[in-house]
Amino acid sequence: MNDFPEFDDLPDDPEVAFVRLYERANKEYQEQTYDVQDTRAAAVEFMNTMLGVAQGLEISGFEEWTIPDDWDDIYPAFTSFDRALKRYIMEVKVRKSRVTKVYSVQLSPEDKERIHSLIREIREILTSADLQDRKRNSLFNKLNAFEADVDRVRTRFDNATLMAIDIIGVVDKGTNALKPINELLRRIQAIMGNAKESEPEQNQLPPPAERKKLPPPPKRIEGPSNGGFSRDLDDDIPF
Structure with a gap:
């Protein structure tokens, strides 16, 4: 059992998960700073x-x-951090979108209808098959999820x-009653494969040599040791 269920829906890809958590944190920040004059506390958080x-x-x-010691340095530090962070988020989104295009296909309306028809045949066979209700329902859920994916711009x-x-x-x-499903699945794969083959060459993207990094700060901001923003906060910052 996950001790932190609020993170159950995070994608497996670390960069995609980072983008999702950024969007969540940024929304909270915007709500906290709406019509607020001094936003430094929210910026630090x-x-x-x-x-x-x-x-x-x-x-x-x-x-x-790093988060500066001096309370007066919060604004310039946050501005630089926020600008670099937004650029990093955009780089991740564009790069992941390009990769997704390579490993997906845009189906025509006719292809989508043919696939939906084949899925209906699969569902009919599963309905009449001797299966436990739990297993049958699980397969139906997977078929429903795939059908929803077929209706997207790219599958x-x-x-x-x-x-x-x-x-x-x-x-x-x-039993042998289920064997026709293999041919139906093969036909679905053929439809998707033929559609992919007819698409323009995507120049199959190679894996990046290294994961993109957040651009470094323009300079390290050193605050006075007796500033209004206590250095004790750094004990809670994992870096």
């Missing part, structure tokens, strides 16, 4: 949160950023593969 998120997801580059190959693997596992252990 936001920076501290994102630095902790970066360390938790093992994303490098953030260790160069991901990994989602189609995961759906097929689950169903093939049941077919291989079942």
Whole structure:
């Protein structure tokens, strides 16, 4: 059991998870600072949160950023941090979108309808098959999820593969009545494969040599040791 259920829905990809947590933290920051004159406390909380998120997801580059001692230095430090963070978030979104395009396909309306028809046939076979209700419902849920993906602008190959693997596992252990599903799945894969082949060459993106890092601060801000913003806060900052 997860002790922190608020993070149950995080994507497996660390960078995508970082973007999701950034969006959550940024929304909270905007709500906290709406119509507020002095936003430094909220800025410190936001920076501290994102630095902790970066360390938790093992994303490098953030260790160069610190929260200054001097309360008067919060605004320039936060402005630089927020600008660099927004650029990093945009880089991640653009890069992940390009990769997704390589491993997905845009189906025509006719292809989508053909796939929906094949899925209906699969569902009919599963409905009449001798399966436990729990297993049947689980397969129906996977089919429903894949159908929703088919109706998107681009359909991901990994989602189609995961759906097929689950169903093939049941077919291989079942009776001959389930065997026709293999041909129906093969036809779905052929439709997606032919659609992908007809797309312009995507120049198959190679994996990045290294994970992108947050741009470093323009300079290290050193605050006086007796500033109004206590250095004791750093004990809670994981960097």
